[in-house]
Amino acid sequence: xxxxxxxxxxxxxxxxxxxxxxxxxxxxxxxxxxxxxxxxxxxxxxxxxxxxxxxxxxxxxxxxxxxxxxxxxxxxxxxxxxxxxxxxxxxxxxxxxxxxxxxxxxxxxxxxxxxxxxxxxxxxxxxxxxxxxxxxxxxxxxxxxxxxxxxxxxxxxxxxxxxxxxxxxxxxxxxxxxxxxxxxxxxxxxxxxxxxxxxxxxxxxxxxxxxxxxxxxxxxxxxxxxxxxxxxxxxxxxxxxxxxxxxxxxxxxxxxxxxxxxxxxxxxxxxxxxxxxxxxxxxxxxxxxxxxxxxxxxxxxxxxxxxxxxxxxxxxxxxxxxxxxxxxxxxxxxxxxxxxx
Ligand code: Q9C
Ligand code: ZN
Numbered sequence: 001x002x003x004x005x006x007x008x009x010x011x012x013x014x015x016x017x018x019x020x021x022x023x024x025x026x027x028x029x030x031x032x033x034x035x036x037x038x039x040x041x042x043x044x045x046x047x048x049x050x051x052x053x054x055x056x057x058x059x060x061x062x063x064x065x066x067x068x069x070x071x072x073x074x075x076x077x078x079x080x081x082x083x084x085x086x087x088x089x090x091x092x093x094x095x096x097x098x099x100x101x102x103x104x105x106x107x108x109x110x111x112x113x114x115x116x117x118x119x120x121x122x123x124x125x126x127x128x129x130x131x132x133x134x135x136x137x138x139x140x141x142x143x144x145x146x147x148x149x150x151x152x153x154x155x156x157x158x159x160x161x162x163x164x165x166x167x168x169x170x171x172x173x174x175x176x177x178x179x180x181x182x183x184x185x186x187x188x189x190x191x192x193x194x195x196x197x198x199x200x201x202x203x204x205x206x207x208x209x210x211x212x213x214x215x216x217x218x219x220x221x222x223x224x225x226x227x228x229x230x231x232x233x234x235x236x237x238x239x240x241x242x243x244x245x246x247x248x249x250x251x252x253x254x255x256x257x258x259x260x261x262x263x264x265x266x267x268x269x270x271x272x273x274x275x276x277x278x279x280x281x282x283x284x285x286x287x288x289x290x291x292x293x294x295x296x297x298x299x300x301x302x303x304x305x306x307x308x309x310x311x312x313x314x315x316x317x318x319x320x321x322x323x324x325x326x327x328x329x330x331x332x333x334x335x336x337x338x339x340x341x
Pocket of ligand 2: 284
């Protein structure tokens with residue numbers, strides 16, 4: 001299978017991240033993508049190609065124009081106000097406060113975000129744009145007849161909604177890919193999200209739609225980020241009723257339980273009969289992931305790929321999370337080689 005990769009992900013490199021009440025070296029770091037790329041080369045998975053430029057039109061099909069304008073200018077506004085460290089929000093328009101876009105950059109950061117754990121740096125916009133182009137280029141390969149393709153996206157995307165960023169995500173690569181497939185003539189697209197965290201952004205984007213199914217396996221939001229979405233009783237609304245399916249699971253979940261949930265999830269995807277499947281491929285379900293609490297092992301990732309292959313659908317894999325940098329390469333490529341067996 002072909003991989004799409006851009007070095008421009010390196011433009012997004014935060015020194016520090018606010019985590020567990022303190023600034024720590026960022027876990028969402030450039031080495032993540034570089035180690036996956038090295039493993040692809042080492043295993044001979046297939047050719048690695050650069051992305052094409054798709055412009056901003058496909059981004060605007062998923063994200064609000066004001067949000068995109070904010071992302072593009074955020075760093076410039078932040079530095080113009082005298083700061084040179086990573087930009088972080090510190091206040092949110094929760095219950096009873098007025099959710100209107102402020103003029104000041106500090107207010108805009110808050111208005112367009114969901115957490116303070118997602119630093120914006122000088123190159124964040126350029127890297128996020130490149131990541132979306134990586135996703136779209138891989139998606140176009142599948143539209144053009146490839147059985148599968150891998151978009152080695154960084155930064156990831158599934159926590160970003162139409163008008164907010166968070167969870168290390170700025171542009172929702174999987175949603176942009178799914179929407180692009182629809183706009184290219186696919187009748188139905190499934191997004192299968194196997195990242196450890198719930199894909200709140202993707203769910204929110206398609207929640208009231210029947211043309212994109214969203215199926216997610218993740219840490220129970222009662223105890224895990226993003227906390228405020230991803231419960232099993234979220235099943236879609238309006239025309240989208242029944243087209244969102246969530247599998248929250250507790251800390252310590254191993255592949256016997258997780259794999260059974262994947263099997264059930266794949267049954268829902270098969271029943272939907274999509275023209276294509278977009279896999280939000282996080283490998284932070286791994287037992288030694290530093291910020292996660294599932295217990296999947298390296299061989300389990302082969303099984304994930306094998307099960308997804310049994311759907312027999314054109315499949316775009318897009319990189320999401322995974323922070324155990326020593327093993328992120330082998331675990332990610334295991335999914336892809338499992339698919340290809
Ligand atoms: N104590 C993705 O995997 N906060 N994002 C973690 C851990 C945010 C993860 C805090 C995690 C976001 C794409
Ligand atoms: Zn994750």
